[in-house]
Amino acid sequence: AQSVTQPDIHITVSEGASxxxxxxxxxxxxxxxxxxVQSPGQGLQLLLKYFSGDTLVQGIKGFEAEFxxxxxxxxxxxPSVHWSDAxxxxxxxxxxxxxxxxxxxxGTRLTINP
Amino acid sequence: DAGVIQSPRHEVTEMGQEVxxxxxxxxxxxxxxxxxxxxxxxxxLLIYFNNNVPxxxxxxxxxxxxxxxxxxxxxxxxxxxSEPRDSAVYFCASRPVRRGLPLRISGANVLTFGAGSRxxxx
Numbered sequence: 503a504q505s506v507t508q509p510d511i512h513i514t515v516s517e518g519a520s521x522x523x524x525x526x527x528x529x530x531x532x533x534x535x536x537x538x539v540q541s542p543g544q545g546l547q548l549l550l551k552y553f554s555g556d557t558l559v560q561g562i563k564g565f566e567a568e569f570x571x572x573x574x575x576x577x578x579x580x581p582s583v584h585w586s587d588a589x590x591x592x593x594x595x596x597x598x599x600x601x602x603x604x605x606x607x608x609g610t611r612l613t614i615n616p
Numbered sequence: 617d618a619g620v621i622q623s624p625r626h627e628v629t630e631m632g633q634e635v636x637x638x639x640x641x642x643x644x645x646x647x648x649x650x651x652x653x654x655x656x657x658x659x660x661l662l663i664y665f666n667n668n669v670p671x672x673x674x675x676x677x678x679x680x681x682x683x684x685x686x687x688x689x690x691x692x693x694x695x696x697x698s699e700p701r702d703s704a705v706y707f708c709a710s711r712p713v714r715r716g717l718p719l720r721i722s723g724a725n726v727l728t729f730g731a732g733s734r735x736x737x738x
Contacts, residue, residue: 538729545620545707545729592659603672604727606659 504529504595508607516615517585523578523610525567525593534596535576536604537567541589549591552576563587588614620730622708628736634696637733640689641710649727650683650693651707659707665691666713698737705732 505528515521527533534553538546550561557569567578576593593607621640629635641648649664663673668685676683680699685691695702709727 536726543731545731546709546727547729548726551726603661603664605661608658 504533504605506593506595506605506607508591508593508610510610511608512611512613514613514615515583518582521578521580521583521587521612523591523593523612525576525578525607526574527576527593527595528574529595534604535567535569536594536596537561537565537576537578538592538594538606539563539589540592540609546592549578583612583614585614585616588612620708620710620728622706622730622733624733625731626734626736628738629698630738631699632697633737634694635698635702635735635737637693637706637708637735639691639693639708639730641691641708642728643689645710645712645728646688647711647713648685648691649709649711650691651709651729653705653707653732654703662693662706695735698735700737703735703737705734707732 507526509524536551537549539549540546549565550559550567552559552569558566560566565578565580567576569576578591590609590611592609594604596604620642623638627635647664647666650662652660652662660675662675663683664671665685668688680697681695683691683693693706707729709729711727
């Protein structure tokens with residue numbers, strides 16, 4: 503069964519600093535990988551996704567993520583964070599074929615210092 | 617497009633009462649999911665439907681929980697009787713499922729979430 507681990511429960515960075523949120527997955531075949539963001543009191547919004555092809559994927563709001571099969575990782579990055587990026591971030595994995603269910607990580611809460 | 621619409625946004629009820637949460641998926645999306653979010657367990661898939669048919673309800677915690685999708689534009693999640701441990705945020709999500717296209721092309725696995733229904737059971 504697939505699983506997702508986000509090792510960092512809470513991260514604090516200064517505005518303008520770079521950001522990397524870690525995600526490791528466990529899955530025996532080619533996965534679909536996603537990053538979602540959840541602002542307080544809101545639903546989850548898709549930031550980016552990886553299905554196949556180029557392992558560096560670009561998303562909305564200046565985010566990118568890199569799929570590294572050898573490390574079973576799909577880390578999310580942003581070169582310079584803005585105060586509005588404060589939110590909770592979820593990594594998710596789905597099956598490649600007949601994919602129906604997504605399994606989510608526990609989430610990483612991002613706090614931005616002014 | 618108004619997105620996935622959930623109601624109520626907030627509900628506070630007493631233990632033992634029946635709770636009904638509602639969801640209107642995006643028009644044209646024929647796959648619908650109910651998730652529950654708690655601090656302890658994170659996001660858990662409760663049940664999902666394809667073309668109004670329940671496909672997998674293995675995540676439904678107990679018989680007190682039931683979900684229906686009477687038509688393509690409406691689904692309910694019902695808890696009867698409710699208990700304090702049911703307190704959580706319940707999310708509905710939908711996505712299109714396009715037959716005949718590989719998922720990597722159709723992007724059919726992209727879920728769109730509603731804003732959630734926050735349930736508090738006293």
